[in-house]
Amino acid sequence: MERDDDKSTTHGKARVETPRIGSLFSGIGALDLATEAVCGGEVAWHSEVDPYACHVLQQWWPDVPNLGNIQTVRHFPEASILCGGFPCQDISSAGTRTGLRGRRSGLWSEFARAIREVGPKVVVVENVGQLRARGLDQVLAELAKAGFDAEWTSLRAANVGAPHRRERVFILAYADRVFVRELAERLELDPTKRWDAWVGKARELVADALRKRCPGLGAPHHSAGRGLARRDDADRQDASVVFPPRPDDGEAWVSWSRAGRAQPGVCRGAYGSARGVHARRRRSRLRCLGGAVLPQQAATALLTLLCQAA
Numbered sequence: 001m002e003r004d005d006d007k008s009t010t011h012g013k014a015r016v017e018t019p020r021i022g023s024l025f026s027g028i029g030a031l032d033l034a035t036e037a038v039c040g041g042e043v044a045w046h047s048e049v050d051p052y053a054c055h056v057l058q059q060w061w062p063d064v065p066n067l068g069n070i071q072t073v074r075h076f077p078e079a080s081i082l083c084g085g086f087p088c089q090d091i092s093s094a095g096t097r098t099g100l101r102g103r104r105s106g107l108w109s110e111f112a113r114a115i116r117e118v119g120p121k122v123v124v125v126e127n128v129g130q131l132r133a134r135g136l137d138q139v140l141a142e143l144a145k146a147g148f149d150a151e152w153t154s155l156r157a158a159n160v161g162a163p164h165r166r167e168r169v170f171i172l173a174y175a176d177r178v179f180v181r182e183l184a185e186r187l188e189l190d191p192t193k194r195w196d197a198w199v200g201k202a203r204e205l206v207a208d209a210l211r212k213r214c215p216g217l218g219a220p221h222h223s224a225g226r227g228l229a230r231r232d233d234a235d236r237q238d239a240s241v242v243f244p245p246r247p248d249d250g251e252a253w254v255s256w257s258r259a260g261r262a263q264p265g266v267c268r269g270a271y272g273s274a275r276g277v278h279a280r281r282r283r284s285r286l287r288c289l290g291g292a293v294l295p296q297q298a299a300t301a302l303l304t305l306l307c308q309a310a
Contacts, residue, residue, distance in 0.1 A: 020044040022079030022118060024070060024111055025086050028056040028288045031126050034298035035083045037209035038202075038306070039122070039183060045077050047084075052284035060213050070110045076118045080179075083124035085293060086111050091127060091134045099134035108135070112142045121176040124302065126293055129154055129167035136169065148173035151305045157294045160199050168293050172305035184310035191307050202299035209295075 019041030023032045026048040036043060046057050047067040054066060067073050089095040090102020100108050115123055125139065132154065143150050150173040157166035174180045187201075 017080075018042060019080040019122075020078060021081045021083060022077065022114070022120070023047065024082060024084030024114055025107070026053065026057055026066075027085065027292050028053050029060055030292040030295050031083055031085055031124065031298050033060075033209050033213070034202075034206060034293075034295045034302060035081065035124055037205035037295070038187070038299050038302040039081055040186065041081055044079055047073065050284075050288065052281070053288050056288065070107065070114065073114075076114050079118050079120055081122045081124065082115060082118060082120045083126075084111060085126035085291075088128040088131075088291070091130050093130055097130075097134065100138055105135070108139060108142075112146065115143070115146050115148075119175075121174065121179045123148060123171070123173040125171040125173070126298060127169050129169055131169045139171065143171070143173045146175075148175050149177070149309070150174075151308045153301055153304055155297055155301045155304075157297045160202065160294065160296045160300050162294055162297070166294065166297070168297065168301075170298065170301035170305065172302065172309060174309055177309070180306060181310045184306045187303065187306065189303060189307040189310065198303055199296070199300055202296050202303055206295045206299050 019039050021032065021035055021039070021041045021043045023029070023035075023043055023046045026032060026046040027050070029043075029046070032043050032046075035041070043061055043064050045065050045067055046061070047070045048054055048057060049069050057064070057066060067076075086108045087104040090098045090100070090105035095105075096102050098105075100106055111125070123143065127135075131139070136152070140150055140152070150171055152169060152171040154167060154169050156168075157164055172180075
């Protein structure tokens with residue numbers, strides 16, 4: 001007979017321990033944010049070398065250590081989930097197209113080493129869409145050799161509402177199927193739901209994670225009982241929603257800046273041409289944004305893969 005204290009649910013939902021997430025090739029932490037939001041865990045450590053990306057990680061996760069260059073790490077800390085988007089320069093059509101034989105994308109071998117040493121329950125891998133033709137089979141084989149089953153999908157940022165294509169491959173590998181099922185039960189995943197329901201759930205999860213990380217950046221775009229707030233709400237009738245000005249509204253940007261609000265990372269119109277230090281920062285922003293994944297896109301893919309794996 002099964003005792004009550006042996007059951008895996010409480011009030012109809014599965015009890016899932018708060019997972020420790022280890023982040024490899026962290027970039028600016030966009031995949032980390034999605035993994036935290038979907039898996040309900042907390043990032044315990046990063047591994048990143050880009051100076052600007054490290055600065056962003058320090059702002060978002062001030063108490064989380066950065067191990068630095070993955071090639072110099074000899075003992076990885078404990079983690080029940082590993083996530084990361086290893087370099088794509090040799091996989092992308094804009095790069096050398098040498099796949100995992102390339103100097104940069106070949107760092108997948110270090111990712112695989114971390115998986116073997118840490119022994120996580122779940123691994124989340126992200127890379128560009130061209131991985132399907134330039135290394136996906138090798139990645140899946142390496143995961144299988146390490147004792148992981150895997151599900152994968154390809155998803156564009158445009159599929160979740162972004163104004164650009166930005167196709168990415170996502171892999172969910174798992175050594176503990178019970179752990180995956182518990183995550184799916186906690187999230188109440190339903191494979192019969194419509195696509196817009198999946199996207200909506202992902203957006204809500206990511207929005208909650210953003211508010212947790214950056215509580216001073218403003219309220220969510222939806223307020224209870226108020227419906228959808230409009231970007232062009234000039235009279236700011238919904239005071240709980242804070243939107244930036246239009247790109248061509250210079251006076252509004254001056255007021256926005258004086259109020260101490262977050263500044264645009266790419267917009268040129270508000271400040272004119274960048275020079276010197278500002279130009280270098282802009283290039284760093286563009287480089288890091290170019291290598292990042294849209295958190296809502298990653299969260300939607302993870303929800304889909306969790307449902308398939310469960």
